[in-house]
Amino acid sequence: MTETVERTGASDAADGGRAAVLEVTGLGVDIRTDRTWTGIVDDVDLVVRSGETVGLVGESGSGKTVTSLAVMGLLPPNARVRGTVRLNGRDLTALSERELDRVRGVEMGMIFQEPRRSLNPAFTVGDQVAESVRRHRGAGRREAWERAVDLFDLVGIPDPRRRAGAYPHEFSGGMCQRVMLAMAVACEPSLLIADEPTTALDVTVQKQVLGLIREIQQRLGIGVLLITHDLGVVAEVCDRTAVMYAGRIVEQTEVVELFDHPRHPYTAGLLAAMPDPRRHADRLGVIPGIVPPPHAFPAGCRFHPRCDHRREPTCTTADIPLRDVSVGLPHRVRCARADEITLEDTST
Amino acid sequence: MLRFVGTRLITVVPLLLLLMLLVFGLVQIAPGDPAAIIAGPDASAQAVAAIRTELGLDRPVWEQFVSYLGNVLHGDLGTSYTTREPVTEVIARALPRTVTVAAFAMLLAVLVSLPLGVLAAMRRNGPVDRGLTGASVVLMAVPPFVLAALLVNYFALGGLQIFPPTGYAPLTDGLGAWLEFATLPAIAIATISLAELTRQARGSLIDALEEDYVRTARAKGLGRFWTVGKHAAKNAAVPYVTVLGLNVGRIVGAAVIVEAMFNIQGFGQLGVDAVLTRDLPTMQGVVLVSGVIVLVVNLLVDVSYGYFNPKVRAR
Numbered sequence: 066m067t068e069t070v071e072r073t074g075a076s077d078a079a080d081g082g083r084a085a086v087l088e089v090t091g092l093g094v095d096i097r098t099d100r101t102w103t104g105i106v107d108d109v110d111l112v113v114r115s116g117e118t119v120g121l122v123g124e125s126g127s128g129k130t131v132t133s134l135a136v137m138g139l140l141p142p143n144a145r146v147r148g149t150v151r152l153n154g155r156d157l158t159a160l161s162e163r164e165l166d167r168v169r170g171v172e173m174g175m176i177f178q179e180p181r182r183s184l185n186p187a188f189t190v191g192d193q194v195a196e197s198v199r200r201h202r203g204a205g206r207r208e209a210w211e212r213a214v215d216l217f218d219l220v221g222i223p224d225p226r227r228r229a230g231a232y233p234h235e236f237s238g239g240m241c242q243r244v245m246l247a248m249a250v251a252c253e254p255s256l257l258i259a260d261e262p263t264t265a266l267d268v269t270v271q272k273q274v275l276g277l278i279r280e281i282q283q284r285l286g287i288g289v290l291l292i293t294h295d296l297g298v299v300a301e302v303c304d305r306t307a308v309m310y311a312g313r314i315v316e317q318t319e320v321v322e323l324f325d326h327p328r329h330p331y332t333a334g335l336l337a338a339m340p341d342p343r344r345h346a347d348r349l350g351v352i353p354g355i356v357p358p359p360h361a362f363p364a365g366c367r368f369h370p371r372c373d374h375r376r377e378p379t380c381t382t383a384d385i386p387l388r389d390v391s392v393g394l395p396h397r398v399r400c401a402r403a404d405e406i407t408l409e410d411t412s413t
Numbered sequence: 414m415l416r417f418v419g420t421r422l423i424t425v426v427p428l429l430l431l432l433m434l435l436v437f438g439l440v441q442i443a444p445g446d447p448a449a450i451i452a453g454p455d456a457s458a459q460a461v462a463a464i465r466t467e468l469g470l471d472r473p474v475w476e477q478f479v480s481y482l483g484n485v486l487h488g489d490l491g492t493s494y495t496t497r498e499p500v501t502e503v504i505a506r507a508l509p510r511t512v513t514v515a516a517f518a519m520l521l522a523v524l525v526s527l528p529l530g531v532l533a534a535m536r537r538n539g540p541v542d543r544g545l546t547g548a549s550v551v552l553m554a555v556p557p558f559v560l561a562a563l564l565v566n567y568f569a570l571g572g573l574q575i576f577p578p579t580g581y582a583p584l585t586d587g588l589g590a591w592l593e594f595a596t597l598p599a600i601a602i603a604t605i606s607l608a609e610l611t612r613q614a615r616g617s618l619i620d621a622l623e624e625d626y627v628r629t630a631r632a633k634g635l636g637r638f639w640t641v642g643k644h645a646a647k648n649a650a651v652p653y654v655t656v657l658g659l660n661v662g663r664i665v666g667a668a669v670i671v672e673a674m675f676n677i678q679g680f681g682q683l684g685v686d687a688v689l690t691r692d693l694p695t696m697q698g699v700v701l702v703s704g705v706i707v708l709v710v711n712l713l714v715d716v717s718y719g720y721f722n723p724k725v726r727a728r
Contacts, residue, residue, distance in 0.1 A: 139631055163636070170634030177625065185626040187647040187721060197633045232723040248633065 083114040086255045086288035087136065087173075091148035094128070094135050096359070102145065105359040106131050106312045108387070109148070113288040115255060118279070120299040120306035120320070121292045122335070126356040128312040129292045133258050136290070137175055138165045153255055171201045174249030178261040180241035184233035190244045191217075191229030197251040216247035219284075220277060239270035246274075246281065253285055260292045275302050296339050300324065308332050311356055311367035314387060318396040328390055328398040331368045333408040366401060374406045417719045417726045425712055432704040436697050437481050441474065447693050451494050485701070491694030493687075500698040503683065508702065511680035513584055514595050515661075515668050518602035522610050522664075523657070525603075530614020530653075531641070537619060545615075549608035557667040561601035561674045568597060579676040598675045602667045606660040610653070617652040621645040650721045658714035662707060 093107035106128040113119045121129045134140050136150050138157060150157045152172055157165065177183045185193060194216055195209035204212065210229070217225035220243040233241055242262060249257055259278060263271035279302055282289050291303060299306050299320060307317040308331065316329040327333045337350025354371040357363065363370055365381040375381065379401045387399040400406075440447065448465040449456070465471050469480065484491070490500035533542040569578035576597050582590040621627065622645050630640040669681025680699065687695035719726045 137632055139628060166634040166636045168634065169632055175632040177629065179625055182625040183629045185630070185644050185648070186724060188644075196635070196639075200633070200635060200639070232727075234724050234727070245629070248629075 083116055085112050085151075086115050086153060087111065087113040087290065088151040089132075089136065089148070090151070092132065092135060092150065093147035094131050094140065095145045095147070096141075097143045097145070103359045104312065104362075106135070107147075109309075109314055110317075110387070111290070111307060111314075113256060113290050115288050116282065116286050117304045118282065118289040118291055118302050120303035121290060121309060122294065122296060122299055122306055123309035124294060124356050126311075126358070127309040129294075129309050130260055132309070133175070133260050133290065133292050136258060137169060137173065138162075139169075139175075167201070170197050170249075170254075171252045172254050173256040173258065174251070174254045175258040175260065176242065176245040176249050176262050179265050180238055180245050180262075181233060181236075181265075183245055184241055186233055189230050189232055190236065191231075194229075194244065194248045194251055197248055201252050212251070213247070216251055217244070219250075220244070220247045220281070222247075237270075238266050239274060242266065242274050243277065246277065250281060250285060250287070254287060256288050256290065257282065258290045258292070261294070262291070263298065264293070264295070271298075278302065296324075296335055308335070311362050312359060313367060313399060315368065315399045316397070317387070319394045322394045322396055326396075327408055328396065328403045329368075329400045330372050330374050330406070330408060334371075366399070374402055376402065414719060414726060418716055421712060421715050421719075425708055428708055429705070432701065432708070433482060433485060434478070436701045436704070437478050439697055439700065440693055443691075443693060445691065447494070450691050450693075490698040490701070493695050494692045495690045495695075500694045503695060504680070504698050504702055507678060507680045507683040510581060510583065510677055511665070511668050511672065513591070514598050514672070514677065514679065515602065515664050517595055517599040518664055518668075519606075519657075519661070521599055521603040522606045522660070526607055526610035526614050529611045531618060533611070533615040534618035534622065535641070542615070545611065549611055552604055552608040555604070557601045557605050558670050558674060560604055561598065561671050564597045564601055565674075579674075581675070581677045581679075594675075594677075598668075598671045598677065601671045601674075602664055605667045606657075606664055609660065610656060613653050613656040614649070617649040618645055620652075621649040624648065647721055651718060654714055654717050654721070658710050661710045665703065665706070 089109055089111040092109040092111075093104060095102040095104050097103075109128075109132055111119065111121070111132075121132065123129045131140070131144075135144075135146050136152075136157070138160075140146065146158055148158070152168065155168075157168065160168065184190065188196075191210060191213045194213040195204075195206075198204045198209040198212045199206070202209075202212075214225045214229050217229055222228050222240060222243055228236075233244070236244065257278070262278065263274050266274060275298065278289065278291075281287075291298070293299060303320050305317070305319050306323055307314045308323070308329065309315065310331050316323065316327065316332045323332065324336065327336055331352070334350060334352040338352065352371055357367070357370075363381070365378075365383060366372070366375070366385045369375040369380040372380070385399050385401045387397050388403075390396050390398050390403055446461070446465075448461045448468060448470060451468075452461045452464050469477060472480075488501055490504065492498065493500055493503055496503070529545055533545045536542050565578050567573065569576045577594060581594045584591045618641070622641070624645075626648075627640055627645055630644040635644070665681070668679065669685065672679040672681045673685070680702075683695065684699040684703075686692070687699060
C-alpha cells in the first residue's frame with residue numbers, strides 16, 4: 066500500500082500504512098431491566114486494521130463480550146447501543162437488521178467460546194459451512210460444498226472431504242473450533258471477532274487454534290479482534306491491546322509496551338496475577354475484591370475501591386478520561402494519577 | 414439411518430408378543446364363561462360343553478395361546494359372538510373411519526399449533542403470546558363432547574347449516590362427501606391436543622432459540638427465516654414430535670366419544686359395543702389393534718428422533 070499516512074495524536078485510525086477495518090467510537094451499551102436502563106459498557110474506542118490482531122482483555126463482567134456482540138449487532142432486544150461502529154467505513158449502527166444480515170458472515174465473522182455448543186447438532190459441519198456460502202455468494206449446493214471442503218482443508222481438518230459429512234458430536238472441541246473458524250472466514254471477511262476462542266479448550270489445543278487464527282489472518286489479511294481474559298494469549302498473538310474494566314477501556318497500547326510499562330494500576334494487577342514459572346505460586350498477585358456489577362459502578366474511577374493508589378477526591382468523584390500518555394509508542398490510560406505513581410515491576 | 418430403523422424395528426417384536434399375551438390373558442381374567450355367554454341363559458350344560466370343545470377352551474392354556482398366536486399372525490382374530498362375523502372383517506370396516514377422522518384431527522392440530530406456537534415464541538410475553546396462553550387454558554378445560562355439541566349446534570342445526578349433524582361417508586365416496594361428515598368431528602377431536610401442542614411448539618422453540626448455535630446462525634447473517642425455520646426448528650422438533658406421539662392415544666380416546674355423538678360407527682364405537690355385549694373376540698381384536706397402533710406410532714416417533722437428532726442415530 067502506498068497511501069501516505071497522517072499521524073494525529075490519539076487517533077490511530079490509519080496507523081502503520083494499513084487501512085482501518087473496524088473503528089468503534091464512543092460505544093456504549095445499556096440494558097433495560099424493569100423499566101430502567103443500566104449502562105454496562107461505555108465510552109469504548111477501538112480500531113482494528115487489516116492484518117493486525119487487537120486484544121480486548123478483562124475479567125468476567127468487564128463488558129468485553131458485550132462490546133463484541135454490539136459490533137456484530139447481536140445484542141438481545143432489550144439492549145440499546147450508543148456511539149458508532151464503522152466497518153470498512155460504513156456505520157453498522159445505522160443499518161437495519163436485514164441490511165446487517167448482508168454484512169454479518171460476509172464482511173465480518175465471529176467465533177465463540179464454546180465451539181461445540183456453537184455448532185448446530187442437527188446438521189453436518191459441511192452443511193453449516195456451505196450454508197454461509199450459498200446464502201451470501203448465491204453458490205449452488207455442490208459448489209458451496211466444494212468450498213466448504215476447501216475451507217476445512219485450510220483450517221487443517223484432516224481428510225476434509227469425508228469429515229465434512231460428519232456431525233459436530235463426532236468432533237473434538239478443537240476440531241469444532243476449526244469448523245467455526247472455517248465458517249467465519251467462508252466469505253473472506255475483513256474482520257474476525259474471536260470471543261475467548263481457546264478458553265474451553267485443552268492447553269495443547271489452545272496453542273494450535275491460536276496459531277491457526279494467526280495463520281489464517283496472515284493468509285487472508287484480515288483484522289482480528291481477540292477477546293480474552295488471558296494475558297498469556299495476548300502476549301502470544303496480539304499486536305495491540307485494550308484492557309477493559311467495569312465497562313470501560315482503562316488502558317490501550319501496543320502489547321510490548323503494556324507488558325513492559327503498564328500505566329494503570331489494574332493492568333499492573335493483572336500482570337502480577339499472571340502465573341510465572343520463575344515465581345512461586347504463593348507469591349501470585351491477587352487483586353482484592355471483584356468487578357462491581359453494572360448497577361453498582363462506583364463514581365469517579367471505577368477501579369478505585371480496589372486500588373492501592375487511590376486518593377480522594379481525585380479518584381472518587383469525577384469521571385476520569387482516557388488520555389494520551391504516549392512516550393514513543395502510542396499509549397492511552399484512564400488513570401488520574403498515572404503521572405504521579407510508579408507501578409513497580411512485580412515480577413522481581 | 415437404515416441400520417437405525419432396522420434395530421428399532423427389531424425391538425418392536427418382543428413388545429408385540431407381550432401385547433398378544435396380554436390380549437389373550439384378557440379372556441382368561443374376564444368374568445363369566447364365554448361358552449355360557451354364547452350358548453345363552455337357557456342352554457343345557459351339554460350344549461355349553463359342546464361349544465367349549467368347539468372353541469378349544471378345554472385345551473391347556475398354553476396350547477390355546479399358541480393357536481391364538483398362529484391365528485392372529487394369519488389375520489384371523491376369531492368370530493364375533495354377537496354377529497357371527499369374522500372379527501377381522503368387522504374391524505376392517507370400522508377402523509378406516511376412525512383412522513381417517515383421527516388423522517384429519519391430527520393434521521388440523523399440527524397445522525394450527527405449529528404457526529401459533531412459532532408466533533407465540535417469536536413474540537414471547539407480548540400480547541399475542543399472552544392471548545394464546547389464555548386461549549390454550551380455556552381450550553384444555555373444554556371436554557371434546559361439549560365442544561362437539563356446540564359445533565353441531567352452531568354449524569349443523571342452528572345458525573349456519575353447513576355440515577350434516579351426524580352420519581358418515583367413507584373416503585371412497587369422494588373427498589367432498591367425506592369432508593362434509595368428517596370436519597366437525599375432527600375439529601372436536603383436534604382441540605383436545607391443540608392447546609398442548611401449541612404450548613409445546615412455543616416452549617421447545619423458545620428453548621432452541623436460546624441455544625448458542627442460533628447465535629452462530631445469526632452471526633453468519635442467515636436472517637430470521639433460516640435461523641428460526643432451519644436451525645432452531647429442527648432441534649425444537651424432537652420434544653414436539655414426542656408430545657405429538659403421546660397425543661395419538663388421547664386423540665383415539667376422544668374419538669370414541671365423539672364418534673358416538675356423530676354416529677360414525679367407527680372403531681371406538683365397535684369397542685364400546687363389544688364390551689357392552691360381552692363380545693370377547695371383538696374386544697380382543699379392538700385391544701390388539703389399538704395396541705399395534707400405539708406401537709407403530711411410537712416406532713415412528715423413535716425413527717423421527719433419528720432424523721432430527723443425529724446423535725441418537727449413532728448409538
